[in-house]
Each structure stands twice: as structure tokens, then as C-alpha cells.
Amino acid sequence: MSIAILGYGVVGSGAYEILTKAGYRVSRVLDLRSYPELGDKLTHDIEDIINDKDITVVAEAIGGNTFSYDFASRALKAGKHVVSSNKHLICSYYKELHALAKENGVTIRFTASAGGGIPWLYNLKRGLLCDRIYKVMGIMNGTTNYILDAMIRDSRDFADVLKEAQALGYAEANPSADIDGLDVARKTAISSSIAFDAVVSEDDVLVFSLRNIQKGDIDYIAAKCGKTVRYLGYGMRTENGIAAFVEPTLLSADALESNVFTNNNMISLFGDYVGRLSFYGQGAGKYPTGNALGQDIINILQGDTALIEPKTDAVMHNEEAKRAYFIRTSSETALDFAVSEERVGNVRYIFTDKIGVSVMHEAAKTILAQDEKSFFAGIEE
């Protein structure tokens, strides 16, 4: 009984180190690059892993959703359990991978793919054992939290902090997946799929980018209502289905999330019996994510191979989730759901009534067409 790891990048090498030190046998590592320290464990050929009957668990840490899907599918078909840290893969092929695992009598685990270090998804699944979860929400992306924290703490501009985060390796050269919300949308989709037992795809999740936030917005919000800003993903049951969205969000200073700094995560579930449970820590990184992969693997090796299959596609009702918004724009579009408005020069600062989330996102398209720098944020009650 041994383990194979696909991809020897940051996460794969972290998992390799952790599992090896803990006494588990990683017999094969797939990577196209060469790593002399891996000796003959290194292979460039997935067949070496698929055909090796001694390998019972395959850990996928390649990223993307092409090779990763091909390799994960073949591992499942070969009767091997699959563990993944790859939110792109899981989000793209949630149903297919679960169906393949079921067909072949194995399991698939992906705690490491969203809030891995915390460990969020594992607890979310366990939370369903005898409770009903009606909401998930939280800070799911370390890069954007690092940026917001630095902007707030040191009164700096977005672009300036982003540049620093890129230099430090906290943000990618192309930062769009983080700052435009795709990363959080995928994590929200995966979390919602588990919580509500219905597959939410990344396209179902409405997203406001964080990109347009300015130092002046933070100052205005603090002065006007004493609140701070975090970038949050939300999934919730509504009257007739599910709502899921990613938005910069105004929070009271005494909210738990307001004391989450630097690149930390905090994700919460809300259950009928347990109320609110929150999980805090390093969401990602070599060792936190490697450890999450390692834990999922060890659970499987210890015999915990239960598979929770998603029942249906989600029926989205993003209009049924209601919240108030803050808007900063120089667009002159009339907003009949505004409850207060202040003008500074040609800039309008607007607080709205509670409206459907999809109503706001629809209206935002018109406003952004007139002022592409407009900033939108939901308001947490």
C-alpha cells in the first residue's frame, strides 16, 4: 500500500515532505521537471502510477483542469482513491469525478482545495452528519485579505499594495483570479455544493471584483459608519433554492472577520443545531495545504473511504438573497433602491436598501458601463 503524488510544486513537495516524515510511503512522484533528490521515485509517465497495483491513493497537485482531470479520471478508473488540492479541477468536474469514484468503489477527497489548512471542507462535510447547514461564508482568499489589511492598516492604495504582494510572492504576476474573485467563486461553489448537496458551478456565483476599491472608499466607510471591509464568499439556502456570491463586504469592527489579518482565512458554516461555527488559519501555503492533502490521504489509508455524492444540480435563486449595498461611482444612473446619497465633486457615495443580490449585480452592469472604476460592496448586518 503506497501513495503517488502528481506534481512536485509547492503543494506536492509539501505533502511529500510531510507524509515521508510521518512514516508513510510515497512510492512515486509525477513531474515533468527533474528532481535528483527524488531518485527513481520520480517519473514522467502517468502509466507508471496507473499500472502500479501497490499504489492505492493518488494525490493530485498539478493544477489546471486538463492533465489533472485526465490523470485523476484514470486513477479512479484504476480503482485508486484520489485526493486533490486543485479547486479548478474539482469545480469543473465535481459530478464527473464523484460518479467515477462511485463506479469504481473508491473515494475522492479535496479538503486541500478550499480553505485547506483550516481545514474547512472536511469540517463542512462532517457538519452534515446529523445537522442541516443553511449558510456558508467567509474570507477564502489570502491574497485579497493581505491587500485589504495593508490598505486599511497603512492607509495605502490598492495598486501599491498589490505590487508589494506580487514582489513577496503572495500574489501572482497575473493577479486576476484572486482580485477579480474567480478563486473565491470556485471555493464558494465547492463549499456550497457540499453544504447544500447540490452542485453549484463557478458560473452560478455572482461576483463583484475587489479591483476597484480605493483608499478613499475605506476612509469614507470608516468615517460614515465605522465599518471595515473584507472580501467574502457566500453560499446560502433561499426560499426556493440557493444563492451564491462573492463581494467586498462592510463589516462591524467587532465582527470576527474584522480581526482576521494578513493572508489568513476564516470560513464559517451555519447549522440548525450548531449555530455558527468558524474555522480560522492559513488557508493555503506549502505546509498548510500539504498537511491537508496528507490528512485526507491518512484518513483514507486508515479506512475512512465514505463518499458523499452530490444529488442534483443546484437551482439558483440569487434574487432571493437580500442585502444592502454601498456604492461609489461617478455614473449618473438613477438608483431607486438608494436610501442615502452623498456627492463629493462628481463622485456619488450611495447606501442602498436591502435588495436581491442579482438585482444589484444586474444594475451594476449599467453603472460599470458608465464608470468602470465604480466600487460595490455588500453590507453585513
Next chain:
Amino acid sequence: MSIAILGYGVVGSGAYEILTKAGYRVSRVLDLRSYPELGDKLTHDIEDIINDKDITVVAEAIGGNTFSYDFASRALKAGKHVVSSNKHLICSYYKELHALAKENGVTIRFTASAGGGIPWLYNLKRGLLCDRIYKVMGIMNGTTNYILDAMIRDSRDFADVLKEAQALGYAEANPSADIDGLDVARKTAISSSIAFDAVVSEDDVLVFSLRNIQKGDIDYIAAKCGKTVRYLGYGMRTENGIAAFVEPTLLSADALESNVFTNNNMISLFGDYVGRLSFYGQGAGKYPTGNALGQDIINILQGDTALIEPKTDAVMHNEEAKRAYFIRTSSETALDFAVSEERVGNVRYIFTDKIGVSVMHEAAKTILAQDEKSFFAGIEE
């Protein structure tokens, strides 16, 4: 395969309701009182449960450590898995219960006994799969957090808030176990025993009571250093062993614990790989604790019966954990580790250098002998 619940009080009845609604079969409930709604499931005789081969899991929610120990031991000897919500039982017989479980090829689980709702102990155990934990700490008692929060928020006196908490059912008629720290000491002992794989007993844990805190202390601390106060349990590895203590503690306003209000809990582990992980929610209560019992039971019914046995007794070195302290006293005892002192009338407000925890607790005995109202609090860095 069915479940028996011992004790139909707050927790036992919560677990009964949750498990039954989730479709699990609770075939017997032991309680000396009568509950017509339980029909012939109710028994007053433990033999009905011990001798029933269909019962594979026994959930103990009686409390205390006499009947509970007798019944849990007999269930283990009869080859039944045992799940408990009872910190007194677990803390008193940690080694004995684990040894009995091992002898009889079954397991014992007690997530519900400390931070049950969060669910803390389950995550702590899972955190050990491939990481080394060097510290646990947190707000483990809802009653004292409720009292502190109300004192701080509404500038009220300890006695006044305690009376209210008693009226609301948040504090017992005899509140000593909560406000004098025994409850937190037991939870700290159990958490430390798991985290460090060495049995820490409640007597190993040094405790400063919360009882002596005054409104004036909170005001003085806020004015002097901008900090707030929470009542925390700590367990940590030291150079040569383990330290464990329970102390009112000064925290910065931006500490996560400073935004934990009312009767909520937040407990954290610190691991080599994962760094700090924190778990927040309702630590106790009918449904949160009942749900924790239910989850442990369902895990066992699903085949997860791994037992983690404690290896040794802990070697305590409470002198090796160092921290600074705040002291308010009218004792005139000289303190050579004081770094600042202010007098207001005959009251001394002292901040100390970093000293060994046991050094402070030893010195406190002399000080308390001269002024039994003296207040001691550790300072979190």
C-alpha cells in the same frame, strides 16, 4: 446495530432528538426519572443496556464521575463503543477508559466533553495525523465569557452580572466550577492530554480564579494599555515537558478572542505545519453538545473506530512557561519581578516582567493570604 443513551438531561435529550431525526435507532435511554414520551425505550436498569447485544454504541451523558465511570466501564467491557460528553469522567479516568477500550477492541470518543459544539477535540485529534502540536489555548467556558463580555460592554460589576447569568440559566446556582476555573482546567487537561500524547490531570493545571475581577480592573487595563480581558486555558510543550494553566488574560483589541462575545468559545491549536488554527462557536448547550455526541456516534457506526491511546503521564514543567502578569492587590508583599507599579490609595496596580507561570502562582499564594480580593491576569504577547 443500535444506540443507547445514558442520561436524558439537557445533552442526552438533545442527542436523542438529533439522532432520531437523522434516522438513527436509539433503542434504549437510561434515566431514573420517568419520560412517558420515551415509551418502553426508557429503562432504569443499566443491565438492560449492557446485556443487549444489538446495542453497539453507548452514549454517556449522566455527568459526575461515579455512576458514569461504572456504566462506561461496563459498556466497554461488554464490547460496546463509548461516547461521552462528560469532562469530569474523562478527566478523572483518561488512562483507565482508554486501556479498557483497547482491551476490549472498542473505542472511546469524547468530542462533546470540551468545546463540543466547535468541534474542538475531534479537530485536535485529526490535527495530529501528520503534524506536531506545540500549543493549545482558548476561551473554553461560555459562562465566564458571558460574564466578562457583559462587564466590559456595559461597565457592570462581576457579582451583578453573575446574578443575571444565574437567572438566565447560563451559570449554576453554585458557580464555582465555572468562575474558579475547574471547568476550564479539566478541558485544558483533556486538550493537553490529546495534543501532547501524555496524560495531564486536572491537578497539574495551575489556576487563577476569575472571581476577583472588578469593573475597575477592566477600566484600568483599558486605559493603561488598551487591552481587554478573557478567561483562557493554556497547554504547551516546554523545554523539558508540558505546562498547563488557566488565567484571566490581557489581550490586544485586535486579537481574535477579543471579538468573541456572549457565551461563545474559541479554541486554537498551534502546529509545526499548520501554524495557528482556531475553532469558534457555541461550546456547549443542548443542541451543539447533542450534535457533537451524535457526530461521534455516527463516525463510529460508519466504521471509524480508531483509538488513540495516551502513552505516558505528563511531566509538568509549569516553571518553564514564561509570561508577564498584571496584578491588582492591597497586599504590601514586595515583588522583585515587577516592572511598573502605580498606587491608587492603598491599591497597587503592578505589571511584571516575564516570569515562570508556577513562580507567579506560588507568589500569588502569599499575596492572596494578605488580600484575598487580589486579582491576577497573564498578558498575551
